[in-house]
Structure formats: C-alpha cells, structure tokens
Amino acid sequence: MITLFRSIFVVTSKTLEHFDERMGDLLAHLQVVHASKEGSKVKIAQVLNKIKTKLVDVIWMDGYISEAACKKTLQDHHKVVQEVGDKCSVKKTNNVQQVEKVAEEKLLKREAELDKDVQEQIDEYKKKENSAFTLTHQLWDSWSDLKKQIDKHNAGME
Numbered sequence: 001m002i003t004l005f006r007s008i009f010v011v012t013s014k015t016l017e018h019f020d021e022r023m024g025d026l027l028a029h030l031q032v033v034h035a036s037k038e039g040s041k042v043k044i045a046q047v048l049n050k051i052k053t054k055l056v057d058v059i060w061m062d063g064y065i066s067e068a069a070c071k072k073t074l075q076d077h078h079k080v081v082q083e084v085g086d087k088c089s090v091k092k093t094n095n096v097q098q099v100e101k102v103a104e105e106k107l108l109k110r111e112a113e114l115d116k117d118v119q120e121q122i123d124e125y126k127k128k129e130n131s132a133f134t135l136t137h138q139l140w141d142s143w144s145d146l147k148k149q150i151d152k153h154n155a156g157m158e
Contacts, residue, residue: 007121008143011114012150018110019154022103029099040088044081051077111151 055073 004121004125007125008118011118011121012147015110015114015150022106026099026103033095044084107155 051073
C-alpha cells in the first residue's frame with residue numbers, strides 16, 4: 001500500500017515538474033514575442049522619421065510642396081502602415097493559434113503517458129500483492145478525482 005502511495009507521489013511530482021517546465025517555456029516564448037513586437041515598433045518609428053525627414057527636405061529644397069503631392073504621400077504612407085498592421089495582426093493570430101494547438105497536443109500526450117504509467121503501476125501492484133482490485137478501487141477513485149481536480153486547476157492557470 002505504501003509503495004502505491006509512493007508511486008502516486010512520484011507521478012504527481014513528475015507532473016508538477018513538467019508543468020513548471022512548460023510554464024517556463026511559455027514565459028520565455030511570451031518574452032520573445034514581446035521583444036519582437038517592440039522591435040517592430042522601433043522599426044516603424046524609424047521609417048516614419050525617415051519619411052518626415054525626406055518631406056521636410058523636399059519642402060526646404062523646393063520651397064513648397066503641392067497639396068496633391070502631400071496628400072498622395074500621406075495616403076501612400078497610411079496604406080503602407082495599414083498593410084503592416086494587418087500583416088502583424090494576422091501573424092499574431094496564427095502564432096497564438098499554433099502555440100495553443102501545440103500546448104494542447106503536448107498536454108494530451110502527457111496526460112495519456114501519465115495515465116498509462118499509473119495503470120501499469122497499479123497492474124504491477126496487483127500482481128505483486130496478489131490483492132483484489134476491490135481493495136484498492138476506492139483509493140484509485142479518490143486519487144483519480146484529485147488528479148482531475150489538479151488538472152482542471154492547472155488548465156485554468158494556463
């Protein structure tokens with residue numbers, strides 16, 4: 001009976017270690033994405049400053065700029081900014097969906113592995129102890145309910 005508790009403790013510890021590793025990976029990924037967005041903002045600001053500088057240079061050289069040319073320049077600029085914003089939005093959505101899909105697949109795979117490990121340990125225990133499953137059935141049900149609650153809580157944390 002004590003070996004079963006130890007086995008359950010080991011499986012739970014491994015699960016928590018795995019969850020801790022996943023959280024670290026997700027945090028690192030979020031930091032990389034945030035840094036990438038900040039880099040994009042800096043690039044956009046640099047492009048805007050170059051456009052502004054060129055516009056000022058044209059005005060100083062020619063002494064004026066026609067209203068039509070100014071409007072066309074601004075329209076072209078707004079079009080480029082809109083396109084860049086749309087591409088970033090689409091890419092962000094795709095990246096979020098990919099991360100969620102991969103995380104879900106890993107979670108399901110890990111749960112299946114843990115269930116298999118637990119079932120193997122139970123079968124091994126039953127063989128060693130020559131005990132009927134009915135004696136450990138209540139313990140197993142209790143542990144399964146606790147595991148489901150932990151998994152539900154962990155899923156809510158993600």
